[in-house]
Each structure stands twice: as C-alpha cells, then as structure tokens.
Amino acid sequence: PNAWWHFSGCGICGIVTSYLLVLITKYYTDYENTPVISIARASKSGHGTNIIAGVAVGMESTGLPIVVISVALIISYTLGKTSGLPGNAAGVFGTAVATMGMLCTAVFVLSMNNFGPIADNGGGIVEMSGQGEEVREITDMLDAVGNVTKAASKGYAVGGSALACFVLFQAFLDEISILINKPFQSINIANVEVVVGGMLGVMTIFLFTGWSMAAVGATAEKVVQEVRRQFQAMPGIMATPQTQQPDYTTCVAIVTKGALGAMVRPALLALSMPVIVGFSFRAIGSYTDQPLLGLEVVAGFMMFGSITGLMMAIFLDNSGGAWDNAKKLVEKSGQKGSEQHKAAVTGDTVGDPFKDTAGPSLHVIITTMSTTILVLGPLFAAY
Secondary structure, three states: OOHHHHHHHHHHHHHHHHHHHHHHHHHHHOOOOHHHHHHHHHHHHOHHHHHHHHHHHHHHOOHHHHHHHHHHHHHHHHHHHOOOOOOOHHHHHHHHHHHHHHHOOHHHHHHHHHHHHHHHHHHHHHHHOOOOHHHHHHHHHHHHHHHHHHHHHHHHHHHHHHHHHHHHHHHHHHHHHHHHOOOOOOOOOOOHHHHHHHHHHHHHHHHHHHHHHHHHHHHHHHHHHHHHHHHHHOHHHOOOOOOOOOOHHHHHHHHHHHHHHOOHHHHHHHHHHHHHHHHHHHHHHHHOOOOOHHHHHHHHHHHHHHHHHHHHHHHHHHHHHHHHHHHHHHHHOOOOOOHHHHHHHHHHHHHHHHHHHHHHHHHHHHHHHHHHHHHHHHHHOOO
C-alpha cells in the first residue's frame, strides 16, 4: 500500500538529478565561473598551457556528475526495492521511474539544446552580412550562452544514459535468467575472461573516440586546403572592398562527405565489438566447458564500456564547452587578435571535435552497445 510514495520519490529523484546535472555543467562551462576563467588566464602563457588547463577542467568536471548519478541510482533502486513489491524487478522499476522523472524535463532541455546552434548560426549570418562590430558583440554573448545550454543538455543526456544503461544491464541479466531457467544476477569480475571483456569494452570507447576525432581532423585538413586554394585562385575574396565571393558550396560538400564517410569505421567498431566478443568467448566457453562464459564476458564488456563511455562523454562535452567560452571571454575583454586570443582560438579548435563530435556520439554509442547485447544475448550462450 505504500509503494506509491516510494515510486513518487523515484520520479522526484530523477527530476532533481537532471536539475543538478544542468547546474554542474553550467558551472564548468560558463565564462562567469572559475573553471573557464582559469583557461582564459592560462591562455596568456601560450597555446600549450591553454590546452593543459582545458583538459584539467574537463577531467575535474567528471567528478560531481558521477557522484550525483551514483546517488540517484542508489536512492531510486533502494526506494523501489523497499516498496513492498517482490523480487529485484522492483528496484529496477524504481530506477526506470527515476529515468522517466528525468525525461519529464526533456522539453526544456531540448529547447536549451536548440538555442545553441540558433545563436551560433545567427552570429555567422551577422558576420557574413558585414554587420557592425556592436552587432557581433551581441551575437557573441548569445553564442556564449548557447555554448552553456548545449553543454547542459549534453550533461543531462549523460545522466539519462547512465540510468538507462543500468536498466538495460538488469534487463540483460533477467533475459538470461529466463533463458537458462536459473538465476543469473551477478558477474564474477575476478574471472580473468570477464576482466578481459571489461578491458575490451574500455578499449572500444577510447578507440571510438580517437577514430571520431581523427575523422574530424582529416576532413578539416581538406577544408583548409580548399580555402587556401580559393584564396590563391580568387584574391578578390580578401580584397577591401570584397570583389569576389567564396565558393561555399565546395566547402559544404567536403564537410558533408566527410561526415558521412569518415564515421563509418567508428560506427562499425562500436556495433561489431559486442558481437565479436560475445561469439569469441562463447566458442572458448564451449571448449572449456563453461557454457555461460560468453554471457559473463559480454556483460562485463557492457558494464565497463558503459561506465567508461559516460566518463569520457562528460570530459569531452565539458572541456569543449569550457574552451569555447574561454575564447569568448578573451574576446569580451578586448583582447581579440592578441597572443592570448590566438592561444584561446587553439583551445577552441581542439574543443570543437570534443564537444560536437566525439562527446555526443558516445551518448548514442553506449546505449546502442547495450541494446545490441540485450538483443543478441541468447546467442552468446553455449547451449
């Protein structure tokens, strides 16, 4: 009879979690706060110190979100488990209700996420149309706010992914329990094969991130080459007044082709690794008389990979947003064109693939890997 307030508490826990994640992300990416100010200050010393400060802020920013997500998981699972409903399913359902509580704020988070690119494109239109510096200052401030809202929405997405991945993991264990007709509720991480599976899961996240950023770098090189070619072929682009217009279509085509083609390899990695690991250890288990080995290893792969992906996504999202707003802070202080500004631009350039490519991609990949394992789970048992 008291289950209603237990699950109501789970929903409230999810709402509070989303609010705290947004506040924490705002702290680490808004140029009014210490982390971004420290990156702008480090830019005075050069490009290297800017990069060091940005990486440090990104790594530090993983601490509080993980604490909040951990507390939310424990509270929601405990409230569900003590609700009076039988079995472990009550605790999992409590976590699912907390996830739904987070989704209650999705409409606000989506509007925040959309504000960022709108403000960014508005600034681009102002610059391309030759508006005055005072107009550009206004759009720069809007762009800085947009960087914070985009980062906040990504922090929210990480929290939702964390709770969802736990539910998916429990669903996988329940599915296997039904398949083998006996409880399958724990994984022995002291088992060397499970440790190997976890290491492969961690490796997949790092390799995916590296390949994603390499794809951005390769496409950016092609764009730079095309821009330099246009400067040489059409000197009127840089004339005052401008007598020739750049060929935007070619640059857009290069970026579009790069976005579609270069991400094939990272996507195949993320989708194929759970399958390869599951079937490989299923074969090993069949030879060593361990019929559940493939399931245990792929469960370790899922859990270790998901946790690493969450941490990596927070690091990439927040460091990229902090670098971008550090550049905005330097420009706001009247240092545009200075050596400090050049160093800040370098940080912003490094941060773009962090916050716009690798970070958001990980949000999708960690849930996709878990879903792939959940769907194919019965095939990994050597029966």
